[in-house]
Amino acid sequence: MSTLFSPLTLRGITVRNRIGVSPMCQYSCVEGVPTDWHLVHLGSRAAGGAGLVITEGAAISRQGRITPSDLGIWSDEQLDGHRRIARFIASQGAVAGIQLAHAGRKASRVPPWETDPSQTQGRPLACHEGGWVPDGPSPIAFAPGYAVPTEVSHDEISQAVRDFVEAAERADRAGYDWIEVHAGHGYLLHSFNSPLANQRSDAYGGSLQGRCRLTREVARAIRAAWPQHKVLAFRLSYTDWAEGGWTLEETVQLCAWLKEDGVDLIDASSGGNTPNPAVKVGRGYQVPGAETIRRQCDMPTASVGWIDEAEQADAIVREGRADMVMLGREMLRDPYWPLRAALRLGVAAQARLPVQYSAAWAHLGSFSFDPITAPQISHAGNPAVDDARHLIL
Template identity: 45%
Template sequence: MASQLFRPIDLGGLTLPNRVVIAPMCQYSAVDGDATDWHTLHLGNLALSGAGLLILEATAVEPEGRISPDDLGLWSDVNETALARVLETVRRHSDMPIGVQLGHAGRKASVRAPWLGGGQYPLGERGWETVAPSPLPMQQEDRLPLALDAAGLARIREAFAAAARRAARIGLQAIEIHAAHGYLLHQFLSPLSNQRDDAYGGTLENRMRFPLEVFEAVRAATPAGLPVGVRVSGTDWVEGGWDSEQTVAFAEALKARGVDFMHVSSGGLSAAQRIALAPGYQVPLARAVKQATGVPTMAVGLITDYEHAEAVVAGGDADMVALARGILFDPRWPWHAAAHLGATVKAPKQYLRSQPARYRTLFES
């Protein structure tokens, strides 16, 4: 039987050649938000992998929205020009669809890169004041974030829309709004981090209000045929926090507003989270969204085995499988999966001679 993982899929007018997605992965290698030579190397490598879609790392919509001072950004003309230059180089050698994840770190901003130990930078030492729905820090040792007022909400909402316009202008082919992993939009969704008493806090309807406003602003800023999706954490893994039932309600509200895909992950909001890691541990969260809404859905998280990835799609748990750290470890994972599953995959002409004799039909002609 033909592989289901390597069937095409349409996302709001963008056709992917297969259902293997490269998930956003922070590189902490930008300069003032500008993409660098590292991004050319990194993205160029992944763009030769044969995956169906490559989504750029979390890209900040304003300087204060960066996770670290070294994050990619798309808030200025200079950022736009730098990223356009990288994309131009990559596209000379690959026609893989490329999207971008737009985000704002909220209270999780102003931190060191992982290889520098993480933790917030002090003010005056590359650090800045962070913002959040409520003045509640992520870690006890973190600075208290400033609670966003109406002007701050309006500024960030427009920043998402402006970044979306820039993304469309430089030819990015999909936009994913980051509402997962404890970053700003997730902070609004979860009752653990959102303790407001205005129209943006309290009930589920109120907690969803700002993320939905951001989605509407981005959707209105992008042309028809450019898919807009949302990445969510299906659960906080903390009692009394955000959970799968609320995620489904959020996905249904997004569907009513024209969302083109959902990317379901989990966690990242609370230091109290307790996660039982296992292959496919987040797949049930994706399944719940897909079954309730019918929106094209990506599953992600410790899916590294080819048969497992095939089963996730073939069994109807999700429409796509997203790879992150696994594809950094094995940048030719889609080639190897296609060979194992008897499918075909695109490869650059310079690499066609690498095809092993036992896989003579692996590469598309």
């Protein structure tokens, strides 16, 4: 038996294994509408055996986009595309999740490949190019060359909370069973949490409780609107990797509060709030953050960041360092990583894949082929089939 391929149940949702597809921006939309690219990109990872497939960050408002090409869920016009995605992911036996996001002071940029294909973020998009002035807790630019954000008012803060709630309601109508709220990587909620970006003196600044107020308001508001049997997760950066910034200790306290607010799991990432964080990147480098949160808060966690080997992923879950692993770049390289991991761990029988792929995989191991993915096609009344049947007889 492999712990990595054991099921995980949170509330009324059961994930077939502990492997999740991490949200990865595709920057391939017009007006936030999901396309065939998103259906194939996400659907292939569900067919490839992942237990949880989460969309890239879906902007809760036009103002909250990273780029003009972001996926969105701020409008009912975007729902049909989301329904196709959620329905197909579920048809493959995976849980369909969506990440809700507001880019905050890091909004209004170009897709990364317009700057450098090897980078994860593009340059700022100027207003004369179709950009906009971003929002933030304080008028502090993310980095030199970035626009100074507008310090949001209390009314604008309340509107942001409503935008999150309305996005969650649309996610429910689209058929998603798992919401991950993006409160990391320097985006709006993280920027409120961190003293590097938040220098307010009102109720949304100052103390840890004040800086975390918006994040908690979003959690409570979504939990009240989101069906009780569905999962609510938060992605947090557990440290800024910068002097005077957000710390692991503060993250642990926020997670304890979020647990009270009805959050079910923390997806533990790090950084993103400064342009040049002093982070020592290495294999599984963010696992200690997930482990600390899990043990100190008695709360389920997912770990992400340079997890690419089957034995490594299995050990993280088996040793209780996290309840799930989230894979990003490795899933881009290989949509069928979960199936290869099952073979490497000798537990092919614990993995499931579409029966249509049996010819390529059956000889490799004793996989469970999922019959629900095979459509039941009736040939009754089809002249071509009838003619062929006569020939056979």
